[in-house]
Amino acid sequence: xxxxxxxxxxxxxxxxxxxxxxxxxxxxxxxxxxxxxxxxxxxxxxxxxxxxxxxxxxxxxxxxxxxxxxxxxxxxxxxxxxxxxxxxxxxxxxxxxxxxxxxxxxxxxxxxxxxxxxxxxxxxxxxxxxxxxxxxxxxxxxxxxxxxxxxxxxxxxxxxxxxxxxxxxxxxxxxxxxxxxxxxxxxxxxxxxxxxxxxxxxxxxxxxxxxxxxxxxxxxxxxxxxxxxxxxxxxxxxxxxxxxxxxxxxxxxxxxxxxxxxxxxxxxxxxxxxxxxxxxxxxxxxxxxxxxxxxxxxxxxxxxxxxxxxxxxxxxxxxxxxxxxxxxxxxxxxxxxxxx
Amino acid sequence: xxxxxxxxxxxxxxxxxxxxxxxxxxxxxxxxxxxxxxxxxxxxxxxxxxxxxxxxxxxxxxxxxxxxxxxxxxxxxxxxxxxxxxxxxxxxxxxxxxxxxxxxxxxxxxxxxxxxxxxxxxxxxxxxxxxxxxxxxxxxxxxxxxxxxxxxxxxxxxxxxxxxxxxxxxxxxxxxxxxxxxxxxxxxxxxxxxxxxxxxxxxxxxxxxxxxxxxxxxxxxxxxxxxxxxxxxxxxxxxxxxxxxxxxxxxxxxxxxxxxxxxxxxxxxxxxxxxxxxxxxxxxxxxxxxxxxxxxxxxxxxxxxxxxxxxxxxxxxxxxxxxxxxxxxxxxxxxxxxxx
DNA sequence: TTGAAAGCGCTAACAT
DNA sequence: ATGTTAGCGCTTTCAA
Numbered sequence: 001x002x003x004x005x006x007x008x009x010x011x012x013x014x015x016x017x018x019x020x021x022x023x024x025x026x027x028x029x030x031x032x033x034x035x036x037x038x039x040x041x042x043x044x045x046x047x048x049x050x051x052x053x054x055x056x057x058x059x060x061x062x063x064x065x066x067x068x069x070x071x072x073x074x075x076x077x078x079x080x081x082x083x084x085x086x087x088x089x090x091x092x093x094x095x096x097x098x099x100x101x102x103x104x105x106x107x108x109x110x111x112x113x114x115x116x117x118x119x120x121x122x123x124x125x126x127x128x129x130x131x132x133x134x135x136x137x138x139x140x141x142x143x144x145x146x147x148x149x150x151x152x153x154x155x156x157x158x159x160x161x162x163x164x165x166x167x168x169x170x171x172x173x174x175x176x177x178x179x180x181x182x183x184x185x186x187x188x189x190x191x192x193x194x195x196x197x198x199x200x201x202x203x204x205x206x207x208x209x210x211x212x213x214x215x216x217x218x219x220x221x222x223x224x225x226x227x228x229x230x231x232x233x234x235x236x237x238x239x240x241x242x243x244x245x246x247x248x249x250x251x252x253x254x255x256x257x258x259x260x261x262x263x264x265x266x267x268x269x270x271x272x273x274x275x276x277x278x279x280x281x282x283x284x285x286x287x288x289x290x291x292x293x294x295x296x297x298x299x300x301x302x303x304x305x306x307x308x309x310x311x312x313x314x315x316x317x318x319x320x321x322x323x324x325x326x327x328x329x330x331x332x333x334x335x336x337x338x339x340x
Numbered sequence: 341x342x343x344x345x346x347x348x349x350x351x352x353x354x355x356x357x358x359x360x361x362x363x364x365x366x367x368x369x370x371x372x373x374x375x376x377x378x379x380x381x382x383x384x385x386x387x388x389x390x391x392x393x394x395x396x397x398x399x400x401x402x403x404x405x406x407x408x409x410x411x412x413x414x415x416x417x418x419x420x421x422x423x424x425x426x427x428x429x430x431x432x433x434x435x436x437x438x439x440x441x442x443x444x445x446x447x448x449x450x451x452x453x454x455x456x457x458x459x460x461x462x463x464x465x466x467x468x469x470x471x472x473x474x475x476x477x478x479x480x481x482x483x484x485x486x487x488x489x490x491x492x493x494x495x496x497x498x499x500x501x502x503x504x505x506x507x508x509x510x511x512x513x514x515x516x517x518x519x520x521x522x523x524x525x526x527x528x529x530x531x532x533x534x535x536x537x538x539x540x541x542x543x544x545x546x547x548x549x550x551x552x553x554x555x556x557x558x559x560x561x562x563x564x565x566x567x568x569x570x571x572x573x574x575x576x577x578x579x580x581x582x583x584x585x586x587x588x589x590x591x592x593x594x595x596x597x598x599x600x601x602x603x604x605x606x607x608x609x610x611x612x613x614x615x616x617x618x619x620x621x622x623x624x625x626x627x628x629x630x631x632x633x634x635x636x637x638x639x640x641x642x643x644x645x646x647x648x649x650x651x652x653x654x655x656x657x658x659x660x661x662x663x664x665x666x667x668x669x670x671x672x673x674x675x676x677x678x679x680x
Numbered sequence: 681t682t683g684a685a686a687g688c689g690c691t692a693a694c695a696t
Numbered sequence: 697a698t699g700t701t702a703g704c705g706c707t708t709t710c711a712a
Contacts, residue, residue: 007689018699023691031697053458054403055689058394058704065437074419083414083440090439095454097405098438099430100423114435118393254624261626281621284594286601347705358683363707371681395705398688 006047015043026051057119066307067115068098069108069125070149076250076279077296078126081149084300085124092308094121103128103190105135112138120144122307126151131191145310147303152193158306158320160299164194167292167326168201168246171274174290174328175244176209179337180272182217184242186232186256188249189220198248198276217242224251232259236271243337244272250281257285268335278329287332295324346387355383366391397459406647407455408438409448409465410489416590416619417636418466421489424640425464432648434461443468443530445475452478460484462647466491471531485650487643492533498646498660500639504534507632507666508541508586511614514630514668515584516549519677520612522557524582526572526596528589529560538588538616557582564591572599576611583677584612590621597625608675618669627672639664 012022017036024032025040043049057063066089070078086096097120101108108127112135115123123142126149129135139146139155146157153159175183185202187195199218206213216235221227235241236259247256253275257267265271267287275282275291282289302322310316352362357376364372365380383389397403406429410418426436437460441448448467452475455463463482466489469475479486479495486497493499515523525542527535539558546553556575561567568591575581576599587596593615597607605611607627615622615631622629642662650656 005689008691009689019690020692020699020701021697024698027691033697036698050457052398052689054394054398055704056691058392058398058688058706059690059692061704063394072423073413074416074423076414076416076419079414079416079419082438083412086438086440087442090451095437095439095458097435098422098426099435100426102427111430117390118435250620251624254620257626258624258628280590280594281624284591284598284621285625286597288598345705348707349705359706360683360685360708361681364682367707373681376682392705395688396707398690398704399706399708401688 005052006049008049008051010047011040011043011049014047015039061119062121062311063119064094065118065120066094066096067111067118067120067123067125068096069101069111069115069123069127070098071101071103071126071128073098073100077277077294080296081300084297085304088301088304089308092304101126101128105129105132108132109134109138112142116142116144122311123147124149124303124307127153128190128192130193145307147307149299149303150193152196156319158303158310158322160303160306160322160324161193162294162299163323163325164197165201165204167276167294167328168198169205170326170328171246171276171292172202172205172209174330175246175272175274175334176211178244178272178334180242180244181211181337182214182240182242183244183246184217184219184232184235186219186221186228186245186247186252188224188252189222194248195220202246221252224249225255228252228255229259229262232256233263236260236263236265242271244274244334246274246276248276250277250279253277253289254281267333270338272334272337274328274334282331285333289333290331291329292326293329294326299324345392346389348389348391350387351380351383351389354387355379401459402461402651403459404434405458405460406434406436407451407458407460407463407465408436409441409451409455409463409467410438411441411443411466411468413438413440417617417634420636421640424637425644428641428644429648432644434648441466441468445469445472448472449474449478452482456482456484462651463487464489464643464647467493468530468532470533485647487647489639489643490533492536496659498643498650498662500643500646500662500664501533502634502639503663503665504537505541505544507616507634507668508538509545510666510668511586511616511632512542512545512549514670515586515612515614515674516551518584518612518674520582520584521551521677522554522580522582523584523586524557524559524572524575526559526561526568526585526587526592528564528592529562534588535560542586561592564589565595568592568595569599569602572596573603576600576603576605582611584614584674586614586616588616590617590619593617593629594621607673610678612674612677614668614674622671625673629673630671631669632666633669634666635664 008022012019022040099111122145124147130151148157148159150161219231247253275289278291278293282291348362352359362380439451462485464487470491488497488499490501559571587593615629618631618633622631
């Protein structure tokens with residue numbers, strides 16, 4: 001029935017050698033004479049032989065596959081991160097299994113278990129739920145090297161993260177230098193490292209500058225569209241409306257800009273805007289938006305190196321923590337604070 | 341050394357049955373008595389047994405994995421498509437290997453070969469190079485069911501595609517009904533089905549409406565940023581500048597809007613704009629942009645169903661072709677053509 | 681219905 | 697340096 005796929009035995013037979021030698025040639029072992037190598041290679045070519053990944057994987061206990069779990073590839077930042085990772089790993093002979101956690105703990109647990117079951121050689125994850133016990137337990141059960149991507153998780157794994165506090169400080173100081181005193185912050189309402197740290201940086205910087213922290217200027221939303229529009233519009237209609245806004249992401253930033261536009265304010269004349277996270281949206285908006293850019297590609301480089309290192313030198317050195325800075329990309333959305 | 345992972349033999353031993361029965365229970369075979377089933381399940385729970393994916397895969401010749409190759413997940417449309425596919429397949433017990441072709445033929449070939457080597461159960465691909473002989477050959481060598489995603493490729497595979505011609509017609513007729521006669525089109529310069537069809541629809545519709553086809557209104561760029569800006573700005577400064585523009589994607593659309601803004605024209609008062617492809621960018625721009633929306637999620641639903649069908653009922657029915665319509669989402673970027 | 685046993689294709693340990 | 701062989705963990709005949 002089935003044309004019976006060709007195996008390493010066929011290669012060995014045609015080459016007139018043993019399967020052992022054939023295997024050695026295939027895996028580039030050093031101890032093979034040129035003659036044997038040539039014969040095996042000829043046989044491989046003649047038969048169009050390709051090793052079975054499943055068999056290799058079963059026998060050698062590695063899958064040459066990396067598991068990746070991000071909350072949502074649709075998020076441009078994760079998209080870029082994945083693309084960069086995929087490039088690095090593919091060069092190294094690994095493929096990537098990508099799963100979207102979608103901030104659903106059950107889903108995340110299920111994905112993590114599947115990664116374990118499928119014997120991923122390494123894992124890069126950014127779980128949406130850093131505090132969920134089930135998720136944490138699922139992570140702890142993982143037996144392969146792990147890189148945690150911008151999360152605060154207490155676990156023996158390598159961490160890569162962004163310096164949100166410092167980024168926020170840079171943005172605020174830039175605005176304060178332009179004379180702004182009332183600076184609003186619009187964020188996702190989430191129990192996430194990014195949000196936590198950004199608020200932390202926001203409060204700390206204002207405090208250090210001797211400005212008061214006005215709760216009405218800190219808006220957290222749980223849906224990126226209409227609530228943002230409403231709340232921000234409301235804030236902009238206050239007599240003591242802010243003269244600058246920092247907003248995160250694409251959707252929240254977009255809705256914030258809508259609110260500004262609806263309130264008949266102009267950027268940057270009436271109000272300055274900084275995006276936390278640089279995307280196509282920020283680049284192409286009119287006016288182009290000043291934004292904090294994260295070095296996603298460098299992080300991916302670093303993360304893939306660390307993980308590959310762990311995988312290859314099986315030794316388990318100390319866990320690593322590396323933090324990457326944001327850069328403030330100045331475009332046209334910030335101006336001096338308007339005089340009352 | 342290694343804690344020797346628990347295998348089906350351990351389960352069978354603890355349950356006091358044969359490995360055969362254990363296997364039957366694991367795979368939900370019908371011919372098992374409740375007693376045996378219970379014993380095996382108890383043993384599985386007690387040992388925390390998880391079947392080895394590699395062994396299952398080797399023995400049963402399926403990997404429960406789908407290969408996905410898109411040009412770039414960073415493109416929001418592919419991002420959405422992947423997310424939708426991943427959700428459907430994960431529910432069905434499959435995981436997705438995602439690789440970005442990056443429009444590089446060598447890379448695409450290499451990815452396709454790897455998919456074959458790794459014995460993917462099915463494949464969904466949108467190669468960047470529809471005409472590249474090497475890529476075509478690599479596709480033809482694939483032995484598993486294939487779904488081709490919005491490409492014109494002569495091959496025995498299921499095709500899902502978007503009706504770009506009809507979408508273009510809808511956009512143009514909408515603009516013509518608003519009185520526009522000179523309507524520009526800004527596109528990526530690529531040998532791709534999408535671009536080809538869109539131009540086809542553009543020409544056909546103008547022709548049918550009795551309008552002349554003005555070559556200066558059709559701009560194709562090979563880089564999404566500065567060239568667009570220049571060429572579109574130049575076009576807008578002509579005495580016979582268009583009163584409406586259709587632009588594709590996020591980046592080209594963004595640059596086009598920049599050009600409009602730089603030329604001191606307002607949307608929609610001076611010029612109407614339609615985006616070909618609906619994204620966060622279009623939704624959140626000021627004003628929100630009228631755009632052609634593709635039913636990415638429906639397509640993913642359909643594609644996953646077709647592929648799963650092929651995989652499960654191994655029978656090879658006729659190849660399928662399904663075309664999905666664009667919807668024109670009316671927002672605030674189109675208005676009546678300005679009177680001279 | 682159940683158990684025994686043959687291998688899926690490969691690598692690695694061991695013997696030569 | 698090469699060949700032989702045992703098994704990785706599982707599914708699936710085949711017999712009972």
